[in-house]
Amino acid sequence: MSNKWVYLFHEGDRSMRDLLGGKGAGLAEMSNAGLPVPPGFTCTTEACLAFFSAGRQFPEGMWEQVVEAMHATERETGKVFGDAKNPLLVSVRSGARVSMPGMMETVLNIGLNSETLKGLAELSGNERFAYDSYRRLISMFGRTVKDIKGELFEAVLDRFKAQTKGGRDTDLTVDMLKEVVAAYKELYRNQLGEEFPEDVWEQLRQAITAVFDSWFGPNAATYRRFHGISDDWGTAVNICTMVFGNMGDDSGTGVAFTRNPNTGEPELYGEYLTNAQGEDVVAGIRTPFPIAELERINPEIYAEFLRLGKMLEGHYRDMQDLELTVERGKLWMLQTRSGKRTARAAVKIAVDQVSEGLITKEEAVMRVTPDQVDALVHPVFDEKAKKAAQGRGDLLTHGLNASPGAATGVAIFDSARAEAAAGMGQDVILVRPETSPDDVGGMLSSKGVLTQHGGATSHAAVVARANNLPCVVGCEAINVDVERRQFTIGKRTIREGDTVSIDGFTGEVFAGTITTVEPDLSREHDLATLLSWADEVRTLGIYTNADHPREAKVARSFGAEGIGLCRTEHMFFEETRRPTVVSMIMARTDEARAKFLARLLPYQREDFEGIFEAMDGLPTIVRLIDPPMHEFLPSRESLIEEVTRLRCTDENPKLLAEKEEMLALVNSLHEINPMMGLRGCRVGLTMGGVTEMQVQAIFEAACRQAKKGVDVHVEVMIPLVTHVNELKAEVTKLRQVAEEVMEREGVRVDHKFGTMIETPRGAVTADELAEYAEFFSFGTNDLTQMSFGFSRDDAEGKFLKTYVDRGILPKNPFQSLDQTGVGKLMAMAVKAGKQTRPDIELGICGEHGGDADSIDFCHRVGLKYVSCSPYRVPVARLAAAQAALRNR
Numbered sequence: 032m033s034n035k036w037v038y039l040f041h042e043g044d045r046s047m048r049d050l051l052g053g054k055g056a057g058l059a060e061m062s063n064a065g066l067p068v069p070p071g072f073t074c075t076t077e078a079c080l081a082f083f084s085a086g087r088q089f090p091e092g093m094w095e096q097v098v099e100a101m102h103a104t105e106r107e108t109g110k111v112f113g114d115a116k117n118p119l120l121v122s123v124r125s126g127a128r129v130s131m132p133g134m135m136e137t138v139l140n141i142g143l144n145s146e147t148l149k150g151l152a153e154l155s156g157n158e159r160f161a162y163d164s165y166r167r168l169i170s171m172f173g174r175t176v177k178d179i180k181g182e183l184f185e186a187v188l189d190r191f192k193a194q195t196k197g198g199r200d201t202d203l204t205v206d207m208l209k210e211v212v213a214a215y216k217e218l219y220r221n222q223l224g225e226e227f228p229e230d231v232w233e234q235l236r237q238a239i240t241a242v243f244d245s246w247f248g249p250n251a252a253t254y255r256r257f258h259g260i261s262d263d264w265g266t267a268v269n270i271c272t273m274v275f276g277n278m279g280d281d282s283g284t285g286v287a288f289t290r291n292p293n294t295g296e297p298e299l300y301g302e303y304l305t306n307a308q309g310e311d312v313v314a315g316i317r318t319p320f321p322i323a324e325l326e327r328i329n330p331e332i333y334a335e336f337l338r339l340g341k342m343l344e345g346h347y348r349d350m351q352d353l354e355l356t357v358e359r360g361k362l363w364m365l366q367t368r369s370g371k372r373t374a375r376a377a378v379k380i381a382v383d384q385v386s387e388g389l390i391t392k393e394e395a396v397m398r399v400t401p402d403q404v405d406a407l408v409h410p411v412f413d414e415k416a417k418k419a420a421q422g423r424g425d426l427l428t429h430g431l432n433a434s435p436g437a438a439t440g441v442a443i444f445d446s447a448r449a450e451a452a453a454g455m456g457q458d459v460i461l462v463r464p465e466t467s468p469d470d471v472g473g474m475l476s477s478k479g480v481l482t483q484h485g486g487a488t489s490h491a492a493v494v495a496r497a498n499n500l501p502c503v504v505g506c507e508a509i510n511v512d513v514e515r516r517q518f519t520i521g522k523r524t525i526r527e528g529d530t531v532s533i534d535g536f537t538g539e540v541f542a543g544t545i546t547t548v549e550p551d552l553s554r555e556h557d558l559a560t561l562l563s564w565a566d567e568v569r570t571l572g573i574y575t576n577a578d579h580p581r582e583a584k585v586a587r588s589f590g591a592e593g594i595g596l597c598r599t600e601h602m603f604f605e606e607t608r609r610p611t612v613v614s615m616i617m618a619r620t621d622e623a624r625a626k627f628l629a630r631l632l633p634y635q636r637e638d639f640e641g642i643f644e645a646m647d648g649l650p651t652i653v654r655l656i657d658p659p660m661h662e663f664l665p666s667r668e669s670l671i672e673e674v675t676r677l678r679c680t681d682e683n684p685k686l687l688a689e690k691e692e693m694l695a696l697v698n699s700l701h702e703i704n705p706m707m708g709l710r711g712c713r714v715g716l717t718m719g720g721v722t723e724m725q726v727q728a729i730f731e732a733a734c735r736q737a738k739k740g741v742d743v744h745v746e747v748m749i750p751l752v753t754h755v756n757e758l759k760a761e762v763t764k765l766r767q768v769a770e771e772v773m774e775r776e777g778v779r780v781d782h783k784f785g786t787m788i789e790t791p792r793g794a795v796t797a798d799e800l801a802e803y804a805e806f807f808s809f810g811t812n813d814l815t816q817m818s819f820g821f822s823r824d825d826a827e828g829k830f831l832k833t834y835v836d837r838g839i840l841p842k843n844p845f846q847s848l849d850q851t852g853v854g855k856l857m858a859m860a861v862k863a864g865k866q867t868r869p870d871i872e873l874g875i876c877g878e879h880g881g882d883a884d885s886i887d888f889c890h891r892v893g894l895k896y897v898s899c900s901p902y903r904v905p906v907a908r909l910a911a912a913q914a915a916l917r918n919r
């Protein structure tokens with residue numbers, strides 16, 4: 032016996048979505064629930080796949096099953112397919128597992144030919160309607176099944192419409208429609224060299240074939256690639272008895288959502304057209320009116336539709352997207368599916384449905400995506416304005432979406448000028464080849480940041496995320512010329528002062544202004560409610576990466592439960608401290624250095640006091656100095672330039688001597704590969720006094736705040752450890768400093784010493800490290816860099832994008848944790864760490880701590896917390912809750 036390829040609607044149900052497609056499963060479910068669904072049947076997605084594997088042939092037995100199902104449909108409707116007196120007409124429509132709007136094909140009115148046409152006219156008593164249906168069939172069949180250009184049919188129709196007074200298709204007379212039909216048939220013949228098929232079974236066979244074929248049509252294939260839908264799913268084909276919305280003024284067609292998909296308001300939302308078929312609404316040929324108008328036109332039908340909509344929403348426990356047709360005063364339901372919605376609507380609907388008792392809090396938490404939460408806490412571009420810009424040719428390029436949010440402003444190519452322009456009230460987009468700590472001031476006064484180079488963990492990306500600045504990096508297609516204050520892309524040049532817009536969600540860069548929609552968190556009550564439910568189920572703690580009390584406060588207001596990474600070097604970069612930092616580095620002996628460290632101490636202490644105060648009651652993980660020393664010094668290139676100039680001009684011998692000394696120092700610290708050079712714990716181990724000063728400042732601040740009543744929990748984190756002896760030496764030395772301070776201050780504070788796991792060797796020797804570390808924090812930025820051997824500064828701009836585009840890597844591993852490789856190292860380290868120290872505290876502070884998929888992994892591997900930038904905290908709360916529910 033051959034397979035079952037065909038299911039009558041009432042033979043299926045919603046659990047059969049993979050086999051019947053979304054639409055087929057919906058029709059089946061509605062039929063069984065007793066809703067008015069026109070009889071019909073579905074050819075399965077398996078039939079589609081079998082069709083392709085057999086070289087575009089219907090699989091054995093399928094056509095016989097289609098014929099059988101048509102007969103069953105005839106019995107149900109009392110009509111006969113191809114019968115001249117009482118013809119059955121059907122629609123043939125695609126329907127994949129997930130909705131792919133407008134991407135695949137539909138043919139309506141199959142079953143009309145010159146014979147059945149007469150029957151339809153007589154039966155309906157409406158000749159106009161019959162011819163209108165016939166011309167629709169010929170054009171739709173011609174376009175969809177035979178690939179004739181739609182414009183050709185439209186041109187014919189337009190020619191006739193132009194002869195009417197109103198100029199609309201409803202103004203065409205019967206005689207005109209007859210002429211349209213004749214003209215369409217001629218067009219069909221001329222294009223194909225064959226007649227439009229009179230045999231209704233042939234129409235059906237070809238239409239089903241065309242719908243199967245549309246699965247590999249270019250539109251569908253592109254849509255699938257964009258949405259990550261597998262080619263292997265196939266599409267089902269739904270054959271459904273035609274009901275007619277174009278039978279006169281007591282007929283019509285519409286689409287409606289059971290709730291407003293833009294705002295989430297519990298109101299029917301959609302459009303309706305009297306005397307029309309569905310395609311008229313979709314194609315925008317006529318302007319429909321709001322569905323609420325139906326209440327005025329036909330209150331009974333409206334009430335019935337409202338009732339059915341409610342019932343379906345209750346049945347599916349989600350907002351539904353419905354298609355309806357009214358044929359001579361009778362309501363028919365043609366589709367139901369979960370409706371697409373905006374981020375705001377998603378949150379409101381989920382929260383409302385919990386209070387209505389329709390879904391549980393946990394379901395509500397699963398209904399909203401992390402991206403939707405992200406969209407609510409950042410400004411976004413108005414979609415229409417963005418499309419318009421694209422239409423104008425103003426989409427310049429696509430970079431890496433480093434920090435979410437949308438921003439418009441004038442392009443400024445230098446941080447000092449950016450600050451000045453912002454000071455004068457201008458909205459600025461800072462454009463740089465890449466950013467460095469010197470740019471922080473300029474960045475913070477800008478609305479957004481755009482860089483030519485750099486990746487997801489680059490300076491620009493990290494600082495932008497921490498400060499909620501929209502940021503696009505790694506835009507290698509543009510050429511930034513700082514000297515000339517411009518960037519070029521192809522033939523286009525954007526000069527300083529020109530307006531640009533960047534979309535940090537997508538990485539798009541536009542010329543000109545795009546209207547943005549600002550978030551207002553204080554008004555996001557539904558989001559607050561949803562996140563409070565997320566907090567009830569998640570087991571991961573949500574910490575934040577914050578270097579300033581200001582960031583710590585923001586993160587706390589978003590629900591952060593600790594600081595997972597306070598990067599202390601940012602404190603060294605502040606302008607007032609830089610000269611002291613430089614002198615400290617230049618000092619040739621530990622004694623000479625001690626003098627400058629003593630000057631830095633009060634600054635650091637003050638910073639920590641602010642942070643501990645902001646984090647009262649919550650843990651703060653402070654990382655000791657990490658970057659290569661040369662980052663604190665002037666750039667080597669500019670020094671060489673200046674020294675050369677001073678030597679040539681001889682204008683200022685004193686300055687020349689100073690600059691030469693500086694250059695010598697910079698040269699002595701110069702490294703070919705600074706990322707693998709003198710940084711991390713190597714600084715503390717080789718430059719006496721630096722980390723001692725930091726720990727002294729941390730503990731003095733902690734003790735002083737504790738004496739004021741602040742509840743301090745401090746954890747000192749040692750970076751870039753690769754060998755246990757590094758950790759042993761640093762921890763032993765620094766514990767002593769901490770003890771001395773607490774002794775002197777006469778108070779003890781809760782504290783821990785621990786390490787980052789950010790080198791592969793560190794990860795595989797975690798059992799040894801745990802002897803000295805009370806906690807591990809995974810620094811997955813460096814761990815990714817060193818596991819892959821991909822430079823975090825260069826790889827994303829140079830080749831990673833190509834890797835991802837070509838599918839060599841599934842995702843950018845600096846954005847989404849490489850679970851199979853880097854993740855395996857983490858899992859090893861977790862296990863080994865716990866073996867040595869069962870109560871070891873485990874967390875992550877790399878940028879992955881804010882990525883939903885990576886958070887899911889962190890949950891599974893058993894971390895205590897994830898730490899992310901302040902504005903990512905709401906997203907992480909939701910993602911952590913979803914991870915807990917998903918992995919229950």
Ligand code: PEP
Nearest residue numbers: 789810811812813876877
């Ligand atoms: C890391 O490497 O993951 C990390 C958090 O440290 P940084 O990004 O400062 O190197």
Ligand code: MG
Nearest residue numbers: 789810812813
């Ligand atoms: Mg690191």
